[in-house]
Amino acid sequence: MSELSFFDTPQPLHPESRAFLEAVSKLNLRPYNELATVGEARDRSEAASRLGAGEVNFEGVIDDILVPQQQVSEGIPVSVYRPSNVVAHPPIVVYFHGGGNVVGSRNTVDTLCKILSNGAGCIVVSVEYRLAPEHKFPAGIDDSCGVTKWVTENRVKLGGTEKSKVGVAGDSAGGQNAASVAHDVPGLSFQILVYPHVSARGDRSLKSFQEYDRGPVLPRDLIDWFENLMSDKKDWKNPRFANLLRDKFDHLPPALLVVAECDPLRDDSYEYAKKLTAAGVHNELYLAPGAVHAFFTLPGIFPELCKAAHGKSIDFIKRFGYAT
16 A cells, blocks of 8 residues: 555544554555455454553443354353443443454454443443354344344343433444444434444445545455455345445434544445434434544544544433433
């Protein structure tokens, strides 16, 4: 990838984004799609998270449990964050990590889940949904829907009450999962979609895909690599996978869309917000100026950008998740 694709962006880079890209360019790392195995890409993802997520003090309890799932005999692993400052009738946020449905894990969003749990006094359930290519679409979305449905039926067991409201959140591919869950699981109170990929796979017609065809962070060849691993081409326009193609939106809960300005997925959020608005669904869009894809889960690298975006997310949880 050339230096041009890193720094000569249509919108000005935030200083934190520029510093991040300058540091990455000096490492001369091969992108995921040029590594020998998916396992190497997953190891790289975990290492990047350890370096970039930073540390936060979490006062509370974190439990790892298995959630029953019909398609997975051993159950779906989840981590449950219960802060010591938990509010009365605490909201329960079901969180889905990013990583193109190929890389990423609960570990890569651990710091983020602590921040959201601490900040909103809420319970967070972080989901280890199945990944491709071992488990292609719809496995990850089926897991996400199954866990969320179980959470809505087991609020008290998780530390909430019968009055606790349940919402979903996720970043990138996890944002797509969250959007799909909001369509398919009834009774949710809110959704937080962080630079979700909700357009049809293989479709590069949106302006942001063209503007950021060469990156940074998420160039076309890397998106192609993810798409070819996560699903078969026959599924690329499946509405469960490409929520912009859904027929119905008016049943959805209030939505917050967090958008990175310098990101090929930027316009996915703009188009999704239009669908929600047309259907009469309350939605808010927060544009992180000069931010690049993946910033939201790396507060150790993007402290200013994350403070603002995390603050918007925490406020949204409070406004739509607190029981009245």
